[in-house]
Amino acid sequence: MKANKIFSMKKDTNAQVGIGTLIIFIAMVLVAAVAAAVLIQTSGTLQQKAQSTGKQATQEVSSNLIVKNIEGVRAKNSSVVLSSTIDLLRLKVGLNVGSQSVDVNQVVISITDGTTANNLVYAGNQKSYASVGSSNGAMGSFSSTDSAANLQKLLTGTTAASSTFNNSDHYFTVDKIRDEDASFSQSNPVMNTGDLINVYIATTSPSAASAKYTSVGTTDTSAGLKTAGLNLVPRTVVNIILTPESGVVTNADFVTPSSYGVKETVQLYP
Template identity: 50%
Template sequence: MIIDTFFTTIKNNKAQVGIGTLIIFISMVLIAAVAASVLLQTSGTLQQKSQATGKEASKEVSSNLMIEDVVGIRSKNSSLDMSASIDMLEIVLTLNTASAPVNLEQVILSITDGSTTNDLVYAGNTRSKAPEFGIDASMSGFGSVAVTNRQLLATGNTTLAASSGNVTLVNSRSYFTVDKIRDEDSSFQQSNPTMTTGDYVIIYASTASLSTVSTGYTTLKDANVSSSLKSTGLNILPRSPLIIVLTPEAGASATVNIIMPSTYGAQEMMQLFP
């Protein structure tokens, strides 16, 4: 007997959705949501950091001081009786084109004669020289009159009261003063010494030597120093080196390297740079 066998294949396109499949599906959705959230947060953080870095980089590039002139001044008793060393510097300062504003309170002026270096801050700076937080460390007697500031710079001391004991600073070794030449937008004030593009100011820094102080000269530029000059520890004699560095809070430093003339002759004021 012959039996015919016939096989039929039944196609079933319907899938069974159970609780396990649902759990897997929900898990995948949650994982995708968490991953998207992390990516968004990370991209936002990176964007903020890149913007901050870009701003800092722009500030570093654009905030540039320019030293236009440096003039040396000698102390004197008369036109025939003058110091053998340079006892004050006039540094004419401006900003590069399109530079960001620069606050001179945050500028450090370093002066080196080859053996001694003085790091000076603006005379109205209340914080940099403070021995403790909250103490006003500006130069004693500092005000709005430029010639008075120069006189105090060359002859005075500043005493700061601290809990651990008083600290006395020699003004000529600690501070510099500034007077404006051109300030069309009135951005520069002694209480807020901010420079903007186009401004010109003069920085005054004392460089009186021990020899000058012991001799007892009476006049320095237009200030009556009454034989009371304070030594800066510098000794800027003929043929000696002089390095001036201005370092702002942000941006490039301005540096001038000078070899002093072979003789000062009978000149009270000498062009040292350019």
């Protein structure tokens, strides 16, 4: 038979006391407090960065312009004496659903006919073509109220900033079609959801400029058309890119018809 084993526990009523133990305890509390403060600060910083990044990402993917259609206008002396090229493009532009507001003053439009490429800024933009340190980059005699006058200057005028150049190959102008909240103007061209505008791009060919046509659409050009360096004859492949300050770029590609016939205004896109 196995002998019965007796288990017993020894009572230990002693504890660590003294200044050393107190110092260790306080140090542990301080380390825990510092660690907690660092974690809280880090999590707050990360949250702010995440919110900022999320806002920017949403703006980048949701803010974009839509080109609804494009018409080409030929210069003329009369209803039967027309240019052989498209000399003005009229783009009807709106905003995508859910888009943020777009400042047209910061939009850059690139257009090419396969031979010549122009990078255009808004006619009221004071910085892009300004002299260094100046704000004289807007189109010459730009009007803050009269869109028709600005279109005429686009087609016939020159601008002296850091150098003298034709307005037609440096600028574009706009005119509002629908602006329910009256927020869009020549001096403050900001598009909100629901706004619809016309964007005018000069595409005057050298031949049209030298022929001295007196009008383009309803715009008087008797002062003399200035060439944009483009040559939109029939069967020309044209590429247009609209780049807003933030958001997705918009492409509009088309091929001009095989013949313009006797049409003064030609449907080009879509």
